[in-house]
Amino acid sequence: MVKEKLVLEINDLVVNYETDNGTVHAVNGINLKLKQKQSVGIVGETGAGKTTTALAILNLIPQPTGIIKNGTIIVDGKNMLTISESDLRMMRGKGVSMIFQDPMTALNPVFTIGEQIAESVRIHEGVSNKDAMQRAIEMLEIVGIDKDRAYDYPHQLSGGMKQRVVIAIALACQAKLLIADEPTTALDVTIQAQVLELIRSYREKYDTAMILITHDLGIVAETCDEVAVMYAGVIVEYGTLEDIFNRTKHPYTEGLFNSLPNIIERRSKLTPIPGMVLDPTILPDGCVFADRCSYVIDTCRTTFQKDIAVSDTHIVRCSRYQEPGFNIKRMIA
Amino acid sequence: MSEPILQVKKLNKYFKTKRGLLHAVDGVSFDLEFGKTLGVVGESGCGKSTLGRTIIRLLEPTGGEIYFEGKDITKLKGKALINFRKNIQMVFQDPFSSLDPRMSVGQIIAEPINLHKLAKDKEDVERRTLELMDTVGLAQRWYGSYPHQLDGGRRQRIGIARALALKPKMIICDEPVSALDVSIQAQILNLLKELQETRNISYLFITHDLSVVYNFSDDIAVMYLGKLVEKAPAEELFRNPIHPYTKALLSAIPVPDINKKRQRIILEGEVFSPINLPDECRFRARCNLRFDMCAKHEPELKEVEPNHFVACWANN
Numbered sequence: 123m124v125k126e127k128l129v130l131e132i133n134d135l136v137v138n139y140e141t142d143n144g145t146v147h148a149v150n151g152i153n154l155k156l157k158q159k160q161s162v163g164i165v166g167e168t169g170a171g172k173t174t175t176a177l178a179i180l181n182l183i184p185q186p187t188g189i190i191k192n193g194t195i196i197v198d199g200k201n202m203l204t205i206s207e208s209d210l211r212m213m214r215g216k217g218v219s220m221i222f223q224d225p226m227t228a229l230n231p232v233f234t235i236g237e238q239i240a241e242s243v244r245i246h247e248g249v250s251n252k253d254a255m256q257r258a259i260e261m262l263e264i265v266g267i268d269k270d271r272a273y274d275y276p277h278q279l280s281g282g283m284k285q286r287v288v289i290a291i292a293l294a295c296q297a298k299l300l301i302a303d304e305p306t307t308a309l310d311v312t313i314q315a316q317v318l319e320l321i322r323s324y325r326e327k328y329d330t331a332m333i334l335i336t337h338d339l340g341i342v343a344e345t346c347d348e349v350a351v352m353y354a355g356v357i358v359e360y361g362t363l364e365d366i367f368n369r370t371k372h373p374y375t376e377g378l379f380n381s382l383p384n385i386i387e388r389r390s391k392l393t394p395i396p397g398m399v400l401d402p403t404i405l406p407d408g409c410v411f412a413d414r415c416s417y418v419i420d421t422c423r424t425t426f427q428k429d430i431a432v433s434d435t436h437i438v439r440c441s442r443y444q445e446p447g448f449n450i451k452r453m454i455a
Numbered sequence: 456m457s458e459p460i461l462q463v464k465k466l467n468k469y470f471k472t473k474r475g476l477l478h479a480v481d482g483v484s485f486d487l488e489f490g491k492t493l494g495v496v497g498e499s500g501c502g503k504s505t506l507g508r509t510i511i512r513l514l515e516p517t518g519g520e521i522y523f524e525g526k527d528i529t530k531l532k533g534k535a536l537i538n539f540r541k542n543i544q545m546v547f548q549d550p551f552s553s554l555d556p557r558m559s560v561g562q563i564i565a566e567p568i569n570l571h572k573l574a575k576d577k578e579d580v581e582r583r584t585l586e587l588m589d590t591v592g593l594a595q596r597w598y599g600s601y602p603h604q605l606d607g608g609r610r611q612r613i614g615i616a617r618a619l620a621l622k623p624k625m626i627i628c629d630e631p632v633s634a635l636d637v638s639i640q641a642q643i644l645n646l647l648k649e650l651q652e653t654r655n656i657s658y659l660f661i662t663h664d665l666s667v668v669y670n671f672s673d674d675i676a677v678m679y680l681g682k683l684v685e686k687a688p689a690e691e692l693f694r695n696p697i698h699p700y701t702k703a704l705l706s707a708i709p710v711p712d713i714n715k716k717r718q719r720i721i722l723e724g725e726v727f728s729p730i731n732l733p734d735e736c737r738f739r740a741r742c743n744l745r746f747d748m749c750a751k752h753e754p755e756l757k758e759v760e761p762n763h764f765v766a767c768w769a770n771n
Contacts, residue, residue, distance in 0.1 A: 136749055167636035167637065167638060168636050171615060182616040189485055189586070196626070221677070231554075269604040280725055281499070282725055283725075310498035310499055310663060311498070311663070311665065311704060311708060312703060312704060312707050312721075312722045313497065313498075313725065314476075314707065314709075315706075315707040315719060315721050316721055318709075319721055337636065337637060338709060338711075339711035340708065340709025340710050342710045342711075343709065343710065343711050343713045344603045344709050346711075349517070359699060363713050364713065365579075367711070367712065367713045368713065368714070375587075377638060378638065379638060379711065379712050381638045381641035381666075381673070382641075382666070382711055383640075383641070383644070383666045383667050383669065383670035384666050384670075384710060384711060385665065385666045385669050385705070385708055385710060386710060386715065387691070388669060388670055388690065388693075389644055389670055392641035392645055392650060392670065393641065394639070394640075394641035394645060395636055395638035395641075397499055398606060399606075399636075
């Protein structure tokens with residue numbers, strides 16, 4: 123089999139934040155591979171380590187508290203953690219670009235939106251100011267903003283338009299890998315639909331690979347090929363959309379589905395996951411989800427299962443799958 | 456049919472701005488039945504929070520009437536207003552900014568009890584506060600803690616306990632779960648549901664999240680630029696949406712199910728400014744059905760099927 127070229131390869135990444143209250147174990151050994159055109163959704167709740175993973179890919183973990191303890195991150199053949207500062211600057215924007223969560227704070231209030239898009243073009247493409255501005259105006263049209271608005275400042279735009287500008291900046295240099303960190307969380311549903319459609323059509327045109335970080339399984343179902351479910355800095359389940367949605371294996375993934383109110387099945391009572399997310403400064407010996415899991419047995423509390431391959435595409439980290447015939451309750455019609 | 460607990464008739468709330476009158480709430484009318492939930496959905500800026508705040512008289516209505524248990528409360532003042540507020544309480548969106556950081560959990564929950572002088576003495580205040588903490592599932596060990604020591608879910612439980620302290624008949628919930636993670640969100644929604652079952656509390660449930668409102672409400676009202684454009688029982692609204700805005704809104708919800716493929720309607724453009732609105736349909740510019748009539752007059756909410764109200768010329 124010919125090995126397909128990977129756009130992204132993360133091996134055993136560990137990221138800690140050293141704080142006054144102890145060491146926060148944000149990411150605890152994750153592996154991730156991404157091919158061209160492919161899109162993977164990283165799903166999980168607050169504190170699961172989704173954004174930390176994204177920042178690590180760009181080598182942007184906040185210093186000095188954030189420390190990459192272990193691991194390699196290869197983007198398009200280059201190790202993001204060891205390359206020189208100037209190479210890194212080229213990779214950011216050209217190799218990997220990121221759409222940040224909050225469009226209200228991601229833009230600089232004292233520059234026009236046209237200038238902000240042109241900036242990354244000028245830096246990465248080495249073109250003149252005039253050409254960069256021309257490219258910025260083209261980008262605005264691609265994201266559906268009238269070109270006259272290139273000379274507007276961020277405060278003159280609505281939230282949806284600001285997010286389009288942030289996307290235009292991220293797309294301007296045709297990076298091979300796009301990281302979208304909750305790109306629509308701050309937006310209304312009808313605007314969210316517009317923005318997701320925009321990202322989809324752009325990726326189709328340029329074959330861009332994407333990591334989509336979200337807490338919304340609905341958005342994943344509509345935009346991603348594969349899904350990584352994260353809990354407490356660990357990928358507890360990984361698989362194709364079919365694997366995760368129709369052949370759910372991990373108790374946490376099941377819990378996420380059950381606690382979600384949805385519009386297909388109306389229920390007056392939801393099934394929440396009991397308890398709270400664990401304190402990230404105290405990492406247990408056993409499984410990170412053991413305290414909230416309804417399938418927990420004694421061994422879960424002492425040893426943390428390594429990845430179990432359920433199929434070629436589907437991986438789960440749950441020791442119960444060592445037992446023949448074990449399965450969670452979730453059934454898909 | 457019993458008398459509704461809350462009746463809102465042609466309620467207006469306008470704000471004066473430099474550029475003209477901002478119609479935040481514009482001629483909104485509805486009834487809320489005892490022990491039921493009316494969900495109000497809409498996008499940011501549609502006036503749903505202003506509606507809630509005007510009903511509880513945190514904002515002065517510009518026009519229209521509000522009846523609570525048949526009594527006109529639109530013009531209540533002073534003591535009468537304070538007494539009315541015992542019946543109707545509010546749970547706010549952001550459990551991070553709606554709690555005073557310098558007050559302990561116990562003090563926050565006890566505040567309404569003290570203000571309304573409901574308790575005999577200090578011991579009674581404490582007893583009631585601890586009882587309320589039990590009711591909302593907040594461990595007693597948090598009594599002396601401060602809000603910053605608690606996570607979002609627990610903070611929202613404090614907000615709910617504070618609202619319950621006066622034994623209200625009705626609670627206005629303004630985006631009570633939108634700042635919370637899904638697993639915690641489900642816990643809070645279930646708590647609110649249990650309280651409704653045991654205490655027969657009526658809810659006005661304001662949210663932008665359609666899947667939450669669908670699971671939680673008996674009736675749903677859809678708001679657009681200060682006006683109700685459609686109102687129907689929850690199942691009916693989702694099964695048979697009539698207004699083009701409701702249709703687009705429902706089709707835009709991402710569904711966590713890969714086996715059901717849906718047709719999506721993507722709206723063009725964005726919401727208008729609600730300042731100095733002309734007499735025409737507010738949704739006209741984004742609508743795919745628009746015709747002459749839509750530009751001439753504003754459509755009124757009309758009953759097109761039993762209990763199903765729509766404001767749209769195409770269905771009139």
